[in-house]
Amino acid sequence: MDFKKGLRDGIPICLGYFSVSVAFGVTAATGGLSWLEALMISLFNLTSAGQKAGLDIIIAGGSLIEIALSQLLINARYALMGISLSQKVDKKFTSPFRMVLGFAITDEIFAVASGQKVVSRPYMAGLAILPIIGWSGGTLVGALLGGIMPEIIQSALGVALYGMFIAVFVPAAKQEKSVLCVVGIAVICSSMMYYMPYLKEISSGFAVIICTVIAAAAGAILFPREEEESDAV
Amino acid sequence: MQFEKFLPYLIVMAGVTYLVRVIPFTLFHKKIKNKFINSFLYYTPYAVLAAMTFPAILYATSHVGTAVVGLFVALVLAFFGKGLLTVACGACAAVFAVEMIMRFI
Structure with a gap:
């Protein structure tokens, strides 16, 4: 029940991620990375701004310290979100589960999860799966096919994630x-x-x-x- | 790029990002009692989302004008309590429609 609800709530995130990550895949391929390398970055990082900065450093041949610091700084907001989310999870959400499902804390997944009264393990797992597939899949498509997607579609999909953000904060602001x-x-x-x-x-x-x-x-x-x-x- | 050169970058990048996410999430098990911190954490999601949405949404499409239409449609749909998927798709559809129209004018 919770898992299914999570899956359903993950659909818009998945769509938004797919469109954004195609652009990332294209950029990575243009910068000289293989499709496998591009895919691995998205699969293991699951973050937009951090990956963009990291990719720039990799392509420029920067140092490991530089890449570590950039990720720390750009992704520090996830620490704040993690603390906020830790106040919402139920009792069964013990440390081992946090260590696994905590990987999926992104701006969007956090936004949707924090709209719940209580966050359970099945809900969080369901919520995470499709966005991870969407993000990695889009990167793969982008890296393999380059700029084959019509610009007008890319442009329209560009507002998907923001639309989702708006759907979270506007009703709360109205109330x-x-x-x-x-x-x-x-x-x-x-x-x-x-x-x-x-x-x-x-x-x-x-x-x-x-x-x-x-x-x-x-x-x-x-x-x-x-x-x-x-x-x- | 050579995979042997790429791998250290990937490990450092993914490792730092993972730890930033998981350490705070795993450390805080008790309910926080402090009123200020509780209030701060309550407002955090709304502050994050609002800050990320505006003004970035204006530059998310190929034209500021179409982005404004998308923003407006999303605001209206959200104001009337529509769900995540409806608001997101509505905004995309509005941008698509306006960009289509602009092509034929």
Whole structure:
């Protein structure tokens, strides 16, 4: 039951991932990686911004320290998400299961999982499978076929992931003034990081961390939540 | 690229990413009692998603105009409580339709 629900919730993530990872596969192949190498990066990393940065370093022949630091910085947001998710999982979600299923913490999977009241092991497993297949499959297709997909389809699929994000935060913002405020602060902050001189030099992964910390901290200060509210998501 | 040269990169990259995800997720077993931290964690997903969506969505298609249409359709569908798949597909379909129309004008 939970597994099936997870699978179903994973479909839009899978579609979005597929379209985004085709582009990654094309970039990797153009940069001189084999299809197997491109596929392995996606299968073992399952992250967009981090992989893009890592790929650039690999192609440029950078150092291992450089690649380690880039991943640490860009993917540090997953640590924050992991802590947040650790408060939502049920009792059966013991350490060994966390070590396996924790691999699947991505922006999108986290977003969907955190929309649940309680996250069970079957739900998390079901939720993770299709996106992993979509992400790896898209990379493979991109690496093998290059730019064969019509541009108009790629363009349309480009908004899929964002559409999903919107489906998570808009209903919550509609219900609670506090969430609306947090969303507003995050949007203003990320726009500043995108357009303002100096600030726009900051990498996108790090920019997301900064905006998240500012907006969530502002929310926690302005609208602290009572104990019983905190699990009624 | 030579596989022997590629492999160390892959191991370091995947290893760091895995540990960043799994260590915090595995360490926190007790319910956190602190009110500020609880509130902070409650708002975290919404802050992350909003920050990632805007303004990045504006540059996710081949044309800012079509991205705005996609954004608008997604906002409306989400406001009326439609599910993840409906909102995502609705936004994609809207972008596709507008790009099609633009080709024939």
